[in-house]
Amino acid sequence: MLRITGLRKKFGAAEVLRGVDLAVGRGQVACLIGPSGSGKSTLLRCVNHLDKLDAGRVEVDGALVGYRESGGRLRELGDRAVARRRAEIGMVFQDFNLFEHMTVLRNVIEAPVGVRRLSKQDATARAREVIARVGLADKEDAYPRQLSGGQQQRIAIARALAMDPKLLLLDEPTSALDPELVGEVLAVVRDLAQAGQTMVVATHEIGFAREVADTVVFLDGGEIVESGPPSGVLDAPRRARTREFLERVL
Numbered sequence: 001m002l003r004i005t006g007l008r009k010k011f012g013a014a015e016v017l018r019g020v021d022l023a024v025g026r027g028q029v030a031c032l033i034g035p036s037g038s039g040k041s042t043l044l045r046c047v048n049h050l051d052k053l054d055a056g057r058v059e060v061d062g063a064l065v066g067y068r069e070s071g072g073r074l075r076e077l078g079d080r081a082v083a084r085r086r087a088e089i090g091m092v093f094q095d096f097n098l099f100e101h102m103t104v105l106r107n108v109i110e111a112p113v114g115v116r117r118l119s120k121q122d123a124t125a126r127a128r129e130v131i132a133r134v135g136l137a138d139k140e141d142a143y144p145r146q147l148s149g150g151q152q153q154r155i156a157i158a159r160a161l162a163m164d165p166k167l168l169l170l171d172e173p174t175s176a177l178d179p180e181l182v183g184e185v186l187a188v189v190r191d192l193a194q195a196g197q198t199m200v201v202a203t204h205e206i207g208f209a210r211e212v213a214d215t216v217v218f219l220d221g222g223e224i225v226e227s228g229p230p231s232g233v234l235d236a237p238r239r240a241r242t243r244e245f246l247e248r249v250l
């Protein structure tokens with residue numbers, strides 16, 4: 001479902017991603033772990049073309065994201081074509097990014113109506129379904145400020161699900177939450193994993209990665225140091241850099 005090859009990304013002189021290769025199969029969950037600044041967010045942002053690539057390619061379900069091939073070279077797509085491709089990729093940010101002036105229901109309906117061109121009626125039915133799926137059916141008329149951080153993040157997940165994404169990217173979805181609210185968001189993500197949603201999750205929650213990931217990807221200094229099933233990368237790491245990181249965070 002996701003194939004990344006030779007991905008490089010610079011900000012100024014700093015090379016933040018230094019040749020990343022990663023494949024995530026349909027229905028699989030990859031968890032990105034690594035120190036702060038290792039490039040996890042940038043990697044996710046390159047997948048949905050919020051950041052441009054300097055080299056390499058990203059394909060979602062066989063189609064390039066943000067580019068088209070022309071004469072053996074990649075050319076950037078226009079805004080509307082990018083928006084169409086991006087509509088197939090859900091993104092959940094650390095700080096929820098909900099529209100504060102809109103109710104929960106309006107937040108979730110917005111993209112299906114505006115981007116997918118669903119009728120208001122169909123979008124509302126879809127929104128109600130995904131809001132119920134994150135356990136917040138009783139909050140559809142609330143405004144974000146009336147919800148806890150955990151509830152806001154669950155609505156942000158519902159908003160992404162409303163577009164029926166082929167791939168869901170979650171960028172440290174629990175980092176901005178008080179510790180007692182982390183569990184409710186992880187429970188929603190765990191349910192999605194069990195339901196077969198393809199996901200890439202950047203996370204500092206190592207225990208969670210052990211539980212849900214098919215593949216754990218340890219990123220350090222913009223490169224993948226080690227990747228594989230949790231039983232390998234987390235429980236029997238082959239590389240000293242992985243071991244040192246895990247000793248620091250566990």
Ligand SMILES: Nc1ncnc2c1ncn2[C@@H]1O[C@H](COP(=O)(O)OP(=O)(O)OP(=O)(O)O)[C@@H](O)[C@H]1O
Nearest residue numbers: 011016034035036037038039040041042043172202
């Ligand atoms: N828009 C930008 N302009 C300049 N530098 C950037 C930009 N975005 C990220 N960086 C730099 O790229 C590096 C990787 O950042 P990134 O946010 O991808 O790391 P991360 O692993 O997600 O970190 P964290 O766990 O703290 O979120 C950092 O050194 C960061 O300062």
